Amino acid sequence: MHGIDYVETGRGAAVLFIPGSYSTHAAWRPIQKLLSQPCRFIGTSLCGYGSTPETRTRDDDGIAHEVRVIEAAARRAGGPVHLVGHSFGGTVALAAALSGSVDVASLTLFEANPLALVRRSMSALYRGALETSHVFAAAVAAGDPDAPGLIIDFWGGDQTFAMMPESVRSYCRQSAPANVLDWGTDFGFDPSTEAIAALDLPVLLVRGALANPAMVAMTDRLQQLLPRSRPKIVEGAGHFLISTHAPECAALLEAFLRECTTLRQPAMQH
Numbered sequence: 001m002h003g004i005d006y007v008e009t010g011r012g013a014a015v016l017f018i019p020g021s022y023s024t025h026a027a028w029r030p031i032q033k034l035l036s037q038p039c040r041f042i043g044t045s046l047c048g049y050g051s052t053p054e055t056r057t058r059d060d061d062g063i064a065h066e067v068r069v070i071e072a073a074a075r076r077a078g079g080p081v082h083l084v085g086h087s088f089g090g091t092v093a094l095a096a097a098l099s100g101s102v103d104v105a106s107l108t109l110f111e112a113n114p115l116a117l118v119r120r121s122m123s124a125l126y127r128g129a130l131e132t133s134h135v136f137a138a139a140v141a142a143g144d145p146d147a148p149g150l151i152i153d154f155w156g157g158d159q160t161f162a163m164m165p166e167s168v169r170s171y172c173r174q175s176a177p178a179n180v181l182d183w184g185t186d187f188g189f190d191p192s193t194e195a196i197a198a199l200d201l202p203v204l205l206v207r208g209a210l211a212n213p214a215m216v217a218m219t220d221r222l223q224q225l226l227p228r229s230r231p232k233i234v235e236g237a238g239h240f241l242i243s244t245h246a247p248e249c250a251a252l253l254e255a256f257l258r259e260c261t262t263l264r265q266p267a268m269q270h
Contacts, residue, residue: 004052004069005045006076012038013105013261014077018070019043020087021182022148022172024050027086031242034250037257042081044073046092048178061184063095070096080105082257086242087111087155088182091189094222097199098191106260108204108253109222111155111211111239116190117221118214125214129154133183140176148172151179155212155239196225203229204256206249208237215239230256 005025009032017028025043032041047065048054056065070092074081080103085093090112097104119126132154139147149161152172161169172179203226207219223231232252237245 005050007043014081015039016042016081018085018089020089021179030246031250056181063189066092074102082106084108106202110206118217122217137180205231208241209235210238
């Protein structure tokens with residue numbers, strides 16, 4: 001895939017940061033600045049954000065489009081990569097690991113939202129998310145400038161969008177059509193529980209203590225399925241914890257990456 005966002009700094013193990021909806025690789029800078037673990041920090045943006053082209057349509061919005069972005073970034077990075085994703089970016093990170101087309105050393109998922117996980121066991125939560133996505137899509141089609149607030153407040157709580165800086169709200173309005181597609185991509189991603197349970201990787205699962213009920217249910221289900229998952233909760237944090245609680249998130253990621261790179265060291269010496 002040509003023309004995707006790609007930035008790289010530092011030396012060491014490759015850590016590929018995947019932002020969520022309404023974001024670019026810049027969303028991870030607050031956390032990257034706090035990490036002392038020697039790593040190569042690699043950033044990209046998903047389809048329709050930053051300089052990464054939108055390849056999806058309403059009739060073709062499968063998650064394979066997003067996985068191709070991760071494949072391209074990982075290929076350019078070379079070798080195994082530690083995938084770190086937030087929100088929809090966490091869902092894409094999980095899809096990339098399941099695809100088998102990316103050499104993944106570990107997964108860190110900050111409030112990943114693979115919605116299919118609550119379709120059966122928590123159907124009311126699934127229906128609520130689906131209804132919200134439909135109302136949002138209609139508001140975007142109608143040209144409502146505050147349409148992004150429907151989604152941002154769904155995940156972050158009432159008035160989250162209103163309290164964001166104007167520059168951030170402006171970018172959200174500009175990229176709202178991509179977020180409409182994100183919802184279709186997410187709802188269409190439905191891996192089998194067997195495939196998730198067979199993912200033999202160290203996984204750091206992080207959510208905020210103030211996460212909405214759907215997020216709590218999805219995180220709990222991932223914890224049940226992923227055999228090597230390590231759940232962590234950031235106190236006082238909601239969905240946008242990588243920005244609001246960057247020091248806490250950085251500390252969790254730092255410790256996890258240090259352990260993962262240490263565990264891989266003997267294999268690299270043979």
